[in-house]
Amino acid sequence: MGNEGDSSRPSNSSVILQNIQDAPFPIGVILNDTNYPSWSQLMEMRIGARSKLGFLTDISAKPTTNEKAIETFITDNNRVKSWLVDSMNPTLMRRFIRLQTAAEIWKAVKKTFYDGSDKTRLFELNRRSFNTRQSGRSLPTYYNQLVSIFQKIDARLTPKEDTMESTVASSKTLSRFRVHIFLAGLNQEFN
Template identity: 55%
Template sequence: MRIDSRNKARYLTGEAKKPPPKDPNYTIWVTENYKVKSWLIDSMDPLLMQRFIRLSTAKEIWEVVAKTFYDGSNETCLFELNQKFFSTTQNGRPLSTYYNELVDIFQEIDHRMTSQEETVERVVQLHSAMARL
């Protein structure tokens, strides 16, 4: 959200192409690329930073992180949310706090499920993933 809200998502998608070094916009591109890189790196756990900090562009970091941590489905995330739902207890907290935590979990599950329902294949994949949970 931080990157897109600052109109810098094009550095992740590759839409913002690196100009040649003699181009007057080269310095601006380098500065903006470093800014987006720093936002990505700063959002990571220090142990993860080491794996990605040496990549030269924000787009490279984005692509390597996606390949490393996203398998094309939300199955693992849905499983973890399901586990979290079943293990969440009130534990002496106010009912409203407990309720809000459960609502947050359900909203995340709904978001993960609806974002996958783009094609018939995705619906079948989602159905089989939910059956395994």
């Protein structure tokens, strides 16, 4: 009964969050000249899981008055900067390491690798989906290759529909179109 109101003990959720923040930062993808979309999504998820996403978006601005808050900001900013540069190949690391804040690094990397439209890459992915064939491979291998291409396409598409109904209708049309691509690429024995 006495422990119910004991605020000196951390809650389970704060212990879990503390464990996530203190855990070594996993680097599964190293940024190079070709993998920005995967790298940025992975970094955003991992940094967000550590409650530091504001350092990428500039929401966590450097305080100006409280000395302890300034020190904490500098420490956290350096931590996020290190996560970013440690996940880059050495050539890219040298290019971005001197920037002052994690947000500056994040913006500079985005400006370098993503023009906001990505039309050329989207065209290439669509072409690959149209030209992908089973070619004697197992059905799951063929299917997984197409799904991987479709996921890359989806990551680049921006929804233009303004209503739920138009979004659902567009999604159904796209799904039906992708089934046609899949069927067109099957081995002749499935005709």
